[in-house]
Structures are given as C-alpha cells and as structure tokens.
Amino acid sequence: MIEFKRVSKKYPTGQLALYNVNLRLDAGEMVFLTGVSGAGKSTLLKLIARLERPSEGHILIGGKTLKLLSDQQIPSYRRNIGFIYQDPHLLDDQSVFDNVALPLKIAGISDDEIQHRTQAALEKVDLKNKSTRSPQMLSAGERQRVGIARAVVNKPTIILADEPTGNLDPKLAEDIMNTFAQFNELGTTVLIASHDHALIEQMNKRTIVLQKVEN
Amino acid sequence: MSKKNTQKNSSNKRTQKTNKKKQKNQVTTTTPLTAWINQHRNSIKFSSQRLWLNPFSTWMTLAVIALALALPTGLHILLKNLSSVASNDGENRASTISLFLKPSVTAQRALDRSELLSERSEISSAKLITKDQAIENFKHIQGFKEILATIGGNPLPHVIAISPDLSVIAESGQTIEGFAKSLKNESDVDNVQIDLEWVQRLRAILNIAERVTLVIATLLGITVLLVVGNTIRLNISGKKREIEIIQLIGATNHYIRRPFLYEGVWYGFFGGILSLVIVHFSLLFIVAPVETLAKLYDSEFVISGVGIIIMLKLLFSSALLGLAGAWIAVGRHLQQQSKRMNR
Numbered sequence: 001m002i003e004f005k006r007v008s009k010k011y012p013t014g015q016l017a018l019y020n021v022n023l024r025l026d027a028g029e030m031v032f033l034t035g036v037s038g039a040g041k042s043t044l045l046k047l048i049a050r051l052e053r054p055s056e057g058h059i060l061i062g063g064k065t066l067k068l069l070s071d072q073q074i075p076s077y078r079r080n081i082g083f084i085y086q087d088p089h090l091l092d093d094q095s096v097f098d099n100v101a102l103p104l105k106i107a108g109i110s111d112d113e114i115q116h117r118t119q120a121a122l123e124k125v126d127l128k129n130k131s132t133r134s135p136q137m138l139s140a141g142e143r144q145r146v147g148i149a150r151a152v153v154n155k156p157t158i159i160l161a162d163e164p165t166g167n168l169d170p171k172l173a174e175d176i177m178n179t180f181a182q183f184n185e186l187g188t189t190v191l192i193a194s195h196d197h198a199l200i201e202q203m204n205k206r207t208i209v210l211q212k213v214e215n
Numbered sequence: 216m217s218k219k220n221t222q223k224n225s226s227n228k229r230t231q232k233t234n235k236k237k238q239k240n241q242v243t244t245t246t247p248l249t250a251w252i253n254q255h256r257n258s259i260k261f262s263s264q265r266l267w268l269n270p271f272s273t274w275m276t277l278a279v280i281a282l283a284l285a286l287p288t289g290l291h292i293l294l295k296n297l298s299s300v301a302s303n304d305g306e307n308r309a310s311t312i313s314l315f316l317k318p319s320v321t322a323q324r325a326l327d328r329s330e331l332l333s334e335r336s337e338i339s340s341a342k343l344i345t346k347d348q349a350i351e352n353f354k355h356i357q358g359f360k361e362i363l364a365t366i367g368g369n370p371l372p373h374v375i376a377i378s379p380d381l382s383v384i385a386e387s388g389q390t391i392e393g394f395a396k397s398l399k400n401e402s403d404v405d406n407v408q409i410d411l412e413w414v415q416r417l418r419a420i421l422n423i424a425e426r427v428t429l430v431i432a433t434l435l436g437i438t439v440l441l442v443v444g445n446t447i448r449l450n451i452s453g454k455k456r457e458i459e460i461i462q463l464i465g466a467t468n469h470y471i472r473r474p475f476l477y478e479g480v481w482y483g484f485f486g487g488i489l490s491l492v493i494v495h496f497s498l499l500f501i502v503a504p505v506e507t508l509a510k511l512y513d514s515e516f517v518i519s520g521v522g523i524i525i526m527l528k529l530l531f532s533s534a535l536l537g538l539a540g541a542w543i544a545v546g547r548h549l550q551q552q553s554k555r556m557n558r
Contacts, residue, residue, distance in 0.1 A: 051463065071553070072467070079465035089460045105257055106466045108250025150464070 001027035001189055002048060002158070007057035009043050017043040019213045021057070025191060027157075030184040032200045033193040035210035041193035044210065045160045048191070049083050050074050061158075079107060082156040082188075086163040088147025090135040096122070096146050097131040103154040121153040125179060141172040148176065152183055159183060161192040165199065177203055254470060262477035265450070276446050280486025283439050284533055285493040287432035292494065292525065294424055296505075296518050297417065311414055312377040312395055315406040322346075325373035328403050332375060337383050337394055344374045372405060436536055443482045443540030447475050451548045458552075468549050475545045476538055483537020487530040494521055 002025040009018040018040040025031055033041050046052040047059055050066055059066040061077075069077055090099050101118040109117070122128045125145035135143055144164060151159060161180065165173035177192075177199055184190045194200060200207055245253075266273045314332075316325050322345050333341035344352075349371045353359045377398070384394050391409060399407045451458070458471055502518050509516035521529075 049463075075462075075465045075467040075470075077465075078463070081465075083463060089463065091457055091460060102461060103464045105254075106461060106464060106470055107245065108253040109245055110249065110253055113245075154465075 001025060001029075001062055002191070003060040004044075004047075005058045005060070007047065007054045007059060009040070009047060009052060010055045016213045018047075018054075018210075021210075023208055025189060027062075027189055028184070028187050030181065030190040030203075030205045031192070032203070032205055032207040033191060033210065034195055034197070034200060034207055036212050037195070039210040039212045041210055042162050045083070045162050045191065045193055048158070049081050049160055050077060079103065079154060080157050082151030082154070082159040084144075084147050084151045084159065084161040084164045086166040088135075088143050088150075090143060090146055090150075092134060092136045094134075095132050096127060096135060096138070099135060099146055100131075100149045100153050102150060107154060117153055118149075121149040124152070124182070125149045141168050141176075144168060144172075144176060145179070148179060152188070157189060159188050159190045161190070161194075163193055163195070165194065165196060170199075173199055174202070254473065258473040258477050262474045262481060265474070265478060266481055272446075276442060276482055277486045277489050279442050280439050280482060280533070280537075281489035281493055283435040283442070284487055284490035284529065285497070287428055287435055288490055288521070288525070288529055289494045289497055290424070290428040290431065292498065292519075292521060294421060294428060296516075297421055297424075299516075299519070311391075311410050312379055312398065313408045313410060314375040314377060314398060314401075314404050315408070316373045316375065316403050317405040318372055320373055320403045322373065324403065325375070328401075329375045332377065332398075332401075337380055337387070337389075339378045339380045341378075342376045344376060346371045346373050349374060436532070439483065439486070439533065439536045440540040440543075443479050443537045444544045446482065447479055447541045447544040448548070450478065451475065451544060458548075462552075471549065472542075472545045476541045479537040479539075479541025479544075480534045481537070483533040483535065483540075484530055486537070487533030490533070491521055491526060491529065 002023075004021050004023045007018060007021045008016070010016045021040075021044070033044060035041055043052060047054055047066075048061070050069065054067070066077075091102075097118055100121055101114050104114045104117060119128060119131070122131050125148055127142060127145055127149065130138065130142065135146055138146065148161075148164070151161075159180065164180075165176055168176065173196065180190050180192060181203065316328070320328070325345065326343050329341045329343040332338055346369050350363065350369050353363060353371070379391060379394060381391065384391060389397075395407045395409045398404060461471065498518060498520050505518045506516070
C-alpha cells in the first residue's frame with residue numbers, strides 16, 4: 001500500500017535527509033520506524049503525508065504515484081491520513097471537542113454526525129469527560145491523546161505518528177501504543193516513528209531502521 | 216552514503232487480511248452539496264462569531280468604513296436633490312420667469328390669467344402671488360416693514376411665477392428669452408423678468424460636483440477595499456498557526472479562504488448600514504435650513520432622503536468591496552504560503 005522506490009530527499013539548505021530509500025508497507029500493517037536522531041524518520045513521514053516532496057525517486061500510495069497529485073488533490077489525500085506529531089499541534093483557543101472535530105468540519109460533515117463521531121473518538125482515547133476543556137488545561141499525555149483522537153476521527157486509512165510518546169512517561173507511552181494497536185486491529189495502516197526501543201520490542205511489530213546519511 | 220532499511224519482524228499476514236476487510240467499512244460518505252452547505256454554514260457562524268467576540272476592533276473598522284462610504288453617499292444625495300431643483304420637471308422646480316401684471320388688474324383676473332397660462336404646454340406651472348401676499352412677504356424682511364409704513368398703501372403688483380418646460384420650448388425652436396418676450400405680449404402683463412441664469416449656473420456647478428463626487432467615491436471605495444484588506448490581513452496573521460494546522464489536516468484553500476471572505480462581506484455590509492445611518496441623521500440636520508432657502512426661491516422644495524434603490528446599491532457595493540478586500544488579502548497569504556511549501 002505504501003511503497004518507496006529509490007527515494008532521496010535533499011533540503012534547500014543542502015542537507016541530505018534520506019538517500020535511496022526502498023520500503024514497502026502493506027495495507028493494515030503496523031510498523032515502527034526507528035533510527036538515530038537526524039536519520040530522517042520525520043522526513044519520511046512528511047513525504048508520505050505530502051508535506052514534503054522527494055528530490056528523487058517515487059512514492060506510491062495504494063499503487064498511485066504521489067508525485068502526480070496536483071495541488072488541488074493534496075487536501076483530499078491528506079484527509080485520508082491521520083498525522084500525529086510529538087507536539088500535537090492543538091488549537092488552544094478551542095475546546096478539546098472542537099479540536100477533535102476539526103477534520104470532520106473540514107470534510108463538511110453534518111453537526112449531528114460530528115457530535116456522534118467526535119464523542120466516539122474521545123471515548124476511545126478516554127477523554128470524553130474533558131471535551132469542553134481547553135487543551136491548555138490538559139496534561140502532556142492528555143494533549144497527545146487529543147491529537148490521536150483528531151487523527152482518527154475521520155477514519156483515515158493511514159496513521160502516521162512522529163515520536164508520539166516522546167514527552168510521556170512509560171505507562172502513558174504504553175497506553176498510547178496500545179491505542180494505536182487498537183486502531184490497527186480495525187484495519188488502519190499505522191506507521192510510528194520512535195526511538196523508544198523498549199516500547200518497540202514490547203509491541204512486537206515489524207521495525208524499519210533508518211541509518212543516518214553522512215552529508 | 217546509503218540508507219538501509221531493515222525489516223526486523225515479519226508482520227502477521229492473517230491479521231492484515233482481516234484488516235483489509237474491515238477498512239472497507241470505514242468510509243462515511245457525505246454528498247458534495249451537503250458538505251458544501253455545511254462548510255458555508257460553519258464559515259458564516261465562525262466569521263460572525265469572530266466579529267462579535269472582538270467588539271472594539273469590529274466597531275473601529277466599521278466606523279472607518281461607514282465614514283468612508285457616508286461622504287460620497289451624502290454628496291450623491293445632495294446632488295440628486297439639487298438636480299431636482301435645477302431640472303425642468305418635478306415638484307421641486309423653482310420659478311424662473313416672473314410676470315408682473317398691470318396695477319389695474321384685479322386679484323380674480325390675475326388668478327384667471329394664471330390658470331390660463333398654466334394650461335400652455337411650454338409652462339410646467341404658473342403660480343399667482345397676489346399683491347397682498349407679496350407685501351406680507353416683504354414685511355417679514357428686516358427693514359422693509361418701516362419703509363412700507365412710510366409709503367402707505369400697497370405699491371406692489373400681482374405676480375405670476377412661471378416655471379417653463381425648457382424641453383418643450385427647445386423642441387418648438389424657441390429660446391427662453393424669445394418665449395419670455397412672447398409672454399410680455401399677453402394682455403394684463405406689464406413686465407417680464409427672466410430668472411434663469413442661476414439655474415444654468417447651478418447646473419454647471421452640479422456637473423462639476425457630480426464628477427468630483429465620482430472621484431471621491433472611487434477614492435473612498437479604494438479606501439474601504441484597503442481597510443477591509445488590511446483588517447483581514449491582520450486577522451490572518453493572528454490565525455497563522457491555525458491555518459497551518461488545518462492545512463496539515465487536509466483543509467483546501469477554499470475552506471481556509473471562506474470564513475475570511477464572509478468576514479469581509481460582513482465588514483462591508485454592516486459598514487454600509489452604519490453609513491446609511493450617518494447619512495440619514497446628517498440629512499435630518501439640514502432639512503430645516505434647506506427648506507428656508509427653498510422658500511426664498513419661491514420653491515416647495517423638500518429634501519429627499521436615502522431611497523430604497525440607493526440603499527440597496529450602497530449595501531451591495533460595500534459588501535462587494537469588503538469581499539474584494541478580503542479576497543486580495545487571503546489570496547496573497549495563500550500564494551505566499553504555497554511558494555514557501557513548494558520551495
């Protein structure tokens with residue numbers, strides 16, 4: 001479903017983040033992406049989400065080349081991807097509910113459906129009782145779970161998570177990984193960039209190791 | 216310098232197969248029309264809330280827009296009123312020819328003469344001012360009361376104030392002077408005085424004033440466009456992070472642009488309403504002195520206010536200007552952002 005063919009990424013600054021990467025993820029698979037800092041984990045995820053463009057090579061999603069997507073097609077493509085960042089990128093002037101409901105509003109879903117699906121997503125991450133709060137009033141773990149709920153509320157086919165447990169204690173990190181595993185059980189492809197080897201071992205899933213390119 | 220990826224553990228193939236089946240049930244469809252309506256409804260709600268929740272900046276912007284729109288609107292209405300005074304037809308027209316009747320003519324005969332004249336096609340209206348009415352008017356002018364007292368009796372003649380129909384006179388190949396001369400030949404008429412010069416001057420001034428108003432309206436229209444554009448630009452700056460986040464989630468440029476466009480329309484529309492209120496109260500303020508002035512010119516002129524057509528035109532134009540200002544501001548931001556992302 002996700003395929004990289006000889007993909008390289010060089011930033012305008014001259015930094016070579018990825019070189020000649022080949023990989024394949026099947027639909028419904030849960031995979032960990034690991035490697036040292038600067039190995040290009042985040043870049044690889046951004047390439048899949050089409051937040052960056054490869055300098056060389058091809059990325060195929062569901063058999064279609066990502067390069068051929070026009071600027072107008074990118075938003076609808078992104079709506080099929082749930083991206084979770086280390087900093088969950090929440091809107092602090094909006095409630096937890098409104099943050100999670102954002103992808104549904106963008107998709108033009110009706111208010112009733114938004115209510116139903118947002119509550120369901122918040123229930124999955126165990127934050128239903130905090131839906132009216134501002135994200136500023138939540139702990140780091142809770143904020144991360146709001147980010148996860150927002151990423152999954154639109155029922156994406158792919159979940160990309162960039163160091164989702166980076167700021168969390170081991171217990172919370174485990175809980176969040178289990179949440180990802182639950183979504184994967186429902187058929188969602190999950191790709192998680194992490195350097196928490198103990199947690200990766202514990203999850204017992206396929207792991208892709210990226211090695212840092214010597215510039 | 217190669218990048219190596221290592222597949223550490225093989226995934227569970229059976230789980231993947233069942234997952235593929237489950238994925239098919241994940242897609243929830245919303246028709247494009249319903250989605251479009253929902254997005255517009257959200258944008259209207261969101262943009263209105265933003266104005267409502269920032270009352271100080273909203274009122275400041277609306278006041279600037281209203282003042283910018285009130286000036287050309289007020290000038291336009293004044294010119295429209297003055298044009299009706301200077302025009303050939305209409306109730307506001309001022310008399311331009313005065314027929315002084317012979318002293319021997321009685322009031323009844325003067326009235327009959329006035330009615331006869333008013334039936335002529337070249338004359339729009341003929342109004343009799345009897346010698347008694349004339350002396351009463353004189354008495355109200357400072358200093359004349361004493362003078363009239365020393366004279367004793369009433370030396371004034373009956374006067375018929377005529378408003379000629381200039382277009383009919385022109386069609387018949389006559390000049391206004393020729394027509395006035397023909398009136399002098401009427402029986403009972405002692406003297407004729409043409410008072411047309413001021414109307415012609417007024418028309419010339421109005422022609423200039425109309426062009427000046429057009430220039431002012433254009434410049435102030437551009438001002439409204441810039442004010443709205445700048446306000447929206449500031450709002451975009453305050454929402455930069457939000458815009459970036461919703462773009463990451465999959466918002467289209469249309470989705471991002473929409474609430475700002477509605478905001479621009481609201482600024483223009485409500486600014487237009489406020490400008491109408493300003494113009495209305497300004498007109499109320501000058502109604503009394505204008506009526507006094509009109510009476511001095513023997514006219515029944517009453518200043519007319521903002522009609523429904525002008526009102527609709529103004530609101531439509533101001534909303535359109537707001538929309539254009541917002542469109543430019545958001546368009547520029549999205550263009551810059553697109554350049555940054557494609558670098």
